[in-house]
Amino acid sequence: MNGARPHESGAERRLGSATPDRQEARPAFAKGWDEPADLSKPPAPVPEPADIEVPAELRAEIEAHMARYPDIRSATLPALFAAQRLHGWCSPQALEQVAAVMGVTPAYLESITTFYDMYRNEPVGSRYVYVCTGVACSLRRARTVYKAIAAAGAELDDVEIREFECLGACDMAPMASIDGRYVGPLGTEDAEQIVDAIRAGREVLPGRGLEGMPEAAAGRWSGGDPIP
Amino acid sequence: MIEHRVLTEHFDTPDLHRLEVYESIGGYTALRKAVAMAPEDLLSELEASGLRGRGGAGFSMGKKASFIPMGTMDKFLCCNADESEPGTFKDRLLMQRNPHRLIEGMIIAARAAGANKAFIYIRGEYELQADILDAALAEARAKGYLGESILGSDHQCDLVVHRGAGAYICGEESALLDSLEGKRGNPRLKPPFPANQGLYQGPTLINNVETLCNVPLIVDRGADWFRTLGTEKSTGTKLVSVSGNVRRPGNYEVELGVPAREIVEGLAGGAPEGQTIKCWFPGGSSAPILLPEHLDLPYDFENMAEAGSMLGSAAIIVVDDSQPIVEVAMAIAKFYHHESCGKCVPCREGTSWTVKMLDRIDSGEATPMDIEILASVQEQIVGNCLCVLGDSMAMPIASMVKHFRPEFEAHIEQARRAADREAIAAPVEEAA
Ligand SMILES: Cc1cc2nc3c(=O)[nH]c(=O)nc-3n(C[C@H](O)[C@H](O)[C@H](O)COP(=O)(O)O)c2cc1C
Ligand code: FES
Numbered sequence: 001m002n003g004a005r006p007h008e009s010g011a012e013r014r015l016g017s018a019t020p021d022r023q024e025a026r027p028a029f030a031k032g033w034d035e036p037a038d039l040s041k042p043p044a045p046v047p048e049p050a051d052i053e054v055p056a057e058l059r060a061e062i063e064a065h066m067a068r069y070p071d072i073r074s075a076t077l078p079a080l081f082a083a084q085r086l087h088g089w090c091s092p093q094a095l096e097q098v099a100a101v102m103g104v105t106p107a108y109l110e111s112i113t114t115f116y117d118m119y120r121n122e123p124v125g126s127r128y129v130y131v132c133t134g135v136a137c138s139l140r141r142a143r144t145v146y147k148a149i150a151a152a153g154a155e156l157d158d159v160e161i162r163e164f165e166c167l168g169a170c171d172m173a174p175m176a177s178i179d180g181r182y183v184g185p186l187g188t189e190d191a192e193q194i195v196d197a198i199r200a201g202r203e204v205l206p207g208r209g210l211e212g213m214p215e216a217a218a219g220r221w222s223g224g225d226p227i228p
Numbered sequence: 229m230i231e232h233r234v235l236t237e238h239f240d241t242p243d244l245h246r247l248e249v250y251e252s253i254g255g256y257t258a259l260r261k262a263v264a265m266a267p268e269d270l271l272s273e274l275e276a277s278g279l280r281g282r283g284g285a286g287f288s289m290g291k292k293a294s295f296i297p298m299g300t301m302d303k304f305l306c307c308n309a310d311e312s313e314p315g316t317f318k319d320r321l322l323m324q325r326n327p328h329r330l331i332e333g334m335i336i337a338a339r340a341a342g343a344n345k346a347f348i349y350i351r352g353e354y355e356l357q358a359d360i361l362d363a364a365l366a367e368a369r370a371k372g373y374l375g376e377s378i379l380g381s382d383h384q385c386d387l388v389v390h391r392g393a394g395a396y397i398c399g400e401e402s403a404l405l406d407s408l409e410g411k412r413g414n415p416r417l418k419p420p421f422p423a424n425q426g427l428y429q430g431p432t433l434i435n436n437v438e439t440l441c442n443v444p445l446i447v448d449r450g451a452d453w454f455r456t457l458g459t460e461k462s463t464g465t466k467l468v469s470v471s472g473n474v475r476r477p478g479n480y481e482v483e484l485g486v487p488a489r490e491i492v493e494g495l496a497g498g499a500p501e502g503q504t505i506k507c508w509f510p511g512g513s514s515a516p517i518l519l520p521e522h523l524d525l526p527y528d529f530e531n532m533a534e535a536g537s538m539l540g541s542a543a544i545i546v547v548d549d550s551q552p553i554v555e556v557a558m559a560i561a562k563f564y565h566h567e568s569c570g571k572c573v574p575c576r577e578g579t580s581w582t583v584k585m586l587d588r589i590d591s592g593e594a595t596p597m598d599i600e601i602l603a604s605v606q607e608q609i610v611g612n613c614l615c616v617l618g619d620s621m622a623m624p625i626a627s628m629v630k631h632f633r634p635e636f637e638a639h640i641e642q643a644r645r646a647a648d649r650e651a652i653a654a655p656v657e658e659a660a
């Protein structure tokens with residue numbers, strides 16, 4: 001979507017501030033929007049199926065998705081998710097494999113991966129921590145929580161830690177999604193524990209996930225007064 | 229008790245998401261009734277119930293379904309489970325706890341609209357809920373509730389759970405269709421409306437999760453029963469997501485038309501200890517803010533609109549007096565700036581410049597004139613785009629400027645002084 005990072009601080013992007021070359025200050029990963037296409041390169045055609053080796057499991061998964069829709073193009077989002085799971089990100093190789101199975105151009109797939117937030121266009125890590133800094137979470141100090149988690153996890157390998165828009169769990173605010181599992185409400189004191197658990201491959205904050213929330217049993221949040 | 233639990237009635241029953249448990253509380257009896265009814269009769273029952281869309285616009289569900297043309301062309305039903313409006317988390321609960329009610333509602337709605345292929349477009353972040361829906365679909369399929377000749381009738385319907393990939397705009401119905409067709413989620417020019425030309429160019433009915441969850445109840449208990457709930461023009465109950473600076477954030481189901489104060493203060497506990505409510509969003513972050521005195525209004529479509537805001541997705545976000553309004557405005561503006569698909573200039577540029585101007589205000593570079601410019605940019609967005617994403621930023625920001633102009637002015641002044649002090653202090657430190 002719009003090129004800027006969701007919560008890039010004002011100083012990084014402010015007009016008229018002392019950034020001599022604004023081209024240079026642009027976030028490197030806003031591909032497809034800010035960066036001009038390389039016009040000297042010939043456009044990549046639909047790959048010849050015989051030229052591209054596609055792992056059998058990935059092919060089977062993509063073909064199963066294609067069979068579920070009246071139009072095979074509808075399988076694009078699930079197919080890209082499948083490739084991203086396998087490769088860790090939407091690498092050129094991943095796109096080529098999806099393109100070969102679906103019979104579309106890699107450029108079309110790239111137009112999709114650069115539009116939607118959940119695709120990774122850089123090898124930033126195959127696991128993710130989305131810390132919500134949406135409106136409702138930020139009313140409950142979510143930025144501080146994000147900073148604490150980002151600092152604690154700075155050295156983590158193969159994990160993408162980023163701010164995210166409202167994740168639809170403002171009743172657990174401030175919260176985060178760790179590889180799809182929602183945990184909250186979070187405080188800065190949870191940061192170390194979260195990072196330790198990810199590093200050790202353990203479940204993060206057991207008992208504090210959405211799947212086991214009292215809310216899920218009673219129909220609403222009833223875990224007492226979570227305001228710090 | 230001000231809570232009135234109809235949609236959430238059995239939510240404390242363990243394992244409600246499993247088919248046999250849902251059946252044991254009367255699940256799928258509405259479907260049995262519906263397949264014996266003619267589609268026209270279903271339509272008129274839905275229309276008579278007065279059920280209005282729960283996704284934001286509040287359009288009559290029965291009327292929208294009746295716009296779907298007759299004929300034998302392929303027709304589609306899409307459930308909008310994108311739920312990306314900040315502050316909204318009601319559909320998540322409905323899908324997680326009672327996936328079969330949504331499935332049942334969709335099979336019935338598909339019959340009413342003459343559709344036989346249905347999709348649930350669920351936001352990609354809701355992985356748990358999508359998995360639960362997939363498991364429930366498998367159960368329903370095995371039991372003959374989905375597929376060909378459902379329960380021995382002439383009705384046939386297939387359902388696919390389609391996971392989105394993180395884009396707020398895909399909640400807008402025409403962008404949702406583009407996304408479901410495997411494209412970037414850009415809104416389409418309307419007309420033609422989806423009811424005439426939607427998914428794969430076929431007539432398509434699009435409804436929110438909560439709207440569709442009401443359908444089995446209406447078919448089972450009757451439109452007259454449904455009309456006894458809520459007010460004359462806002463019938464039924466509403467699942468309200470309350471978040472922000474309240475003691476008990478959560479989903480609360482109430483009849484439409486109860487005083488907003490009873491939801492915010494009664495159920496959600498009001499502002500935290502020592503704080504008071506500064507303002508509140510009555511219908512997600514796209515709704516213009518209201519003030520504490522508006523809490524006495526009945527919470528329904530008409531009264532929220534009359535007060536200058538909207539019921540929207542019925543997500544109440546409460547802001548207490550410890551929060552600077554400029555920061556709230558910034559959180560909103562950044563969201564819409566990030567989520568603008570970039571197709572229409574007023575939205576793409578307007579959201580971007582709003583973020584920049586709020587930045588200036590916060591960093592001490594603004595003058596009071598910037599408030600005028602900020603307000604005028606909002607005016608130029610409203611009504612000038614293919615969809616209302618831009619309006620969804622412009623209206624709340626404009627309402628903040630309107631209600632809190634003195635605070636904006638004070639913020640500019642304070643930030644300017646702080647910036648001056650820094651500038652003066654810096655060289656002194658260097659010299660020392
Ligand atoms: C920018 C934007 C985002 C929207 N997001 C959602 C959403 O997440 N969920 C939803 O049900 N409706 C959303 N809507 C409203 C839909 O366009 C549509 O009106 C609704 O799905 C119709 O269902 P209903 O009649 O049952 O309310 C959004 C609209 C706009 C303009
Ligand atoms: S704002 Fe964080 S989950 Fe909604």
